[in-house]
Amino acid sequence: MSDVLELVDVSVVRDGRALVDDVSWSVKEGERWVILGPNGAGKTTLLNIASSYVFPSTGTARVLGERLGGVGTDVFELRPRIGIAGVAMADKLPKRQTVLQTVLTAAYGMTATWHENYEAVDEERARAFLDRLGMTEFLDRKFGTLSEGERKRTLIARAMMTDPELLLLDEPAAGLDLGGREDLVRRLGRLARDPYAPSMIMVTHHVEEIAPGFTHVLMIRQGKVLAAGPMETELSSRNLSLCFGLPLVVEHTGDRYTAHGLPLSP
């Protein structure tokens, strides 16, 4: 299998500080990765490399076979091959476009506005992705009036529109209530288990948000990778405790994970 993402000794330095510190990591085709780590650990910076918006200060990064900063690599050809759903994207989208328009415009460039001559086939695709994410009853709602959960589901449908080879999700469940989170986890689980779905990387702070079907985990703290590999072996109490800097117990029940701290000793 070919590498979807390959980082070798990558650091990203800003103001003399390494936000990502000497990271080597590879994602193979079809794998579904979770990036776990505390606030400020460098998770979004890693996703920004994967989406080709941030280049390494040192080391080499290849995304879908193209070396970032390499001769012959055109990021404007690379970016349409990558789907991104994150908070930063939500802020750039016109609030007055409908949900259907918001998803449909993805097929015609980043935040393009609505015009009437979209292809029927694109509209069918947009409707199908929205349906998969449970958004059929919101097709005509203005994007700006959606709840947090509805907005996140719209963004994921939008990210799928260009038929990406790599799908990046930055904290897709952040800010959702329990029902909203469970609904999203179920839908992401379906996507993760779909053999035709793209390779996926999802950032989260919470093991409860890991959907069934995610295969690998990378844990990062202060820009450094603490663990990276198959979920079953790497998502251990020991690794999670090191990652978040306090004693934690992780439990695996059915196809889901939970974590909690240890009670203080008397």
Ligand SMILES: Nc1ncnc2c1ncn2[C@@H]1O[C@H](COP(=O)(O)OP(=O)(O)O)[C@@H](O)[C@H]1O
């Ligand atoms: N462009 C930048 N210049 C300087 N510092 C930055 C920049 N972007 C992010 N940071 C800092 O780098 C650290 C890692 O950020 P980020 O990757 O967003 O963390 P995470 O997503 O894990 O919360 C944070 O301390 C953040 O404040």
Ligand SMILES: [Mg+2]
């Ligand atoms: Mg972040």
